[in-house]
Amino acid sequence: MYPRLQNLFLNSLGEASDSSVTALADVVTLPAQSILIEQGAPTQYVYLLTSGLASMVNTMPDGSTAEVGVCGREGPIGAADLFGQGSTGCIMQIAGDGLRIPVDAFRQLLHESAEVRGRTLEFMQNTIAGLGQISACNRLHSAEARLARWLLMVQDRVEGKTVPVKQACLAQMLGSRRTTITMAAAIMKRNGWIGYNRGRIQILDRRLLKSAACTCYPVLDRLYRELYSTASL
Ligand SMILES: [Zn+2]
Incomplete structure (x- = not known):
């Protein structure tokens, strides 16, 4: 089970x-x-x-x-x-x-169950909205703001203070050079927003990280919080 x-x-x-x-x-x-x-x-x-x-x-x-x-x-x-x-x-x-x-x-199952179909379509609509937001984010927003946005989104999903991700993966995920992400992470560490060692990032000050994130975070956060909100319709 x-x-x-x-x-x-x-x-x-x-x-x-x-x-x-x-x-x-x-x-x-x-x-x-x-x-x-x-x-x-x-x-x-x-x-x-x-x-x-x-x-x-x-x-x-x-x-x-x-x-x-x-x-x-x-x-x-x-x-x-x-x-x-x-x-x-x-x-x-x-x-x-x-x-x-x-x-x-x-x-x-989607053919057989209207409920499963409805929830799946809701998830897909939510995903498409998120894809559009992140596509624009990747083009328009700085590496530091995107890194802050990414860390907040990941923390929302793993529900802990520690994010077990290496900096090399971060650069790959954010579509940036490793040196760019290393510099952005170093600034965040110096400011006391995050800590990191041995492939683990610790979120130390979520409030300040939010203030550093791009305007995409509140949009993506709302999408996550409101997912399946039509379940009772
Ligand atoms: Zn953005």
Whole structure:
């Protein structure tokens, strides 16, 4: 068994729908850097995380990457790629656990359950809004403001003060040079907003980090907080 309250999508469903989803699922452990969705490859599974964090990452032909979204326990990861290939890759950024459902079975469930379909569409609408915001953010906002925004979003999802991510991964996720991210992180450390060592970042002053984040954070925060708010409609 898994703790039901640990996945927000499952938690938004009534008992019958929740059971019909979990009956199709295997419980899986997902180490950091596990590939959940491979960009350009047929989608195989839909994932519902119960811990950890996944990054949606777009990879260019020259190998450069940028993160276009994060997803923790709000799932279902893969919902945007149910009918073909993964449009954007998705990897585990922070190790965790979750449920894994074959994509064919999940697609069939969408036909059978209006409730599962409705919650999945709500998640997809929310995801599309987030993708648009982060795409604009990657183009318009400074590395320091984006780093602050990213750390807050990750902390919201891992619900702890420590974010186990190396600086090299941060640069990859934010689509910036490593030196740029190193400098931004050093300024934050000097200001007492964060601390870091050995691949772990500690959020020391969330209030000041919020003031340093770009205006995308409140928008993305609201999307996260209001997800599944139509569940009672
Ligand atoms: Zn921004």
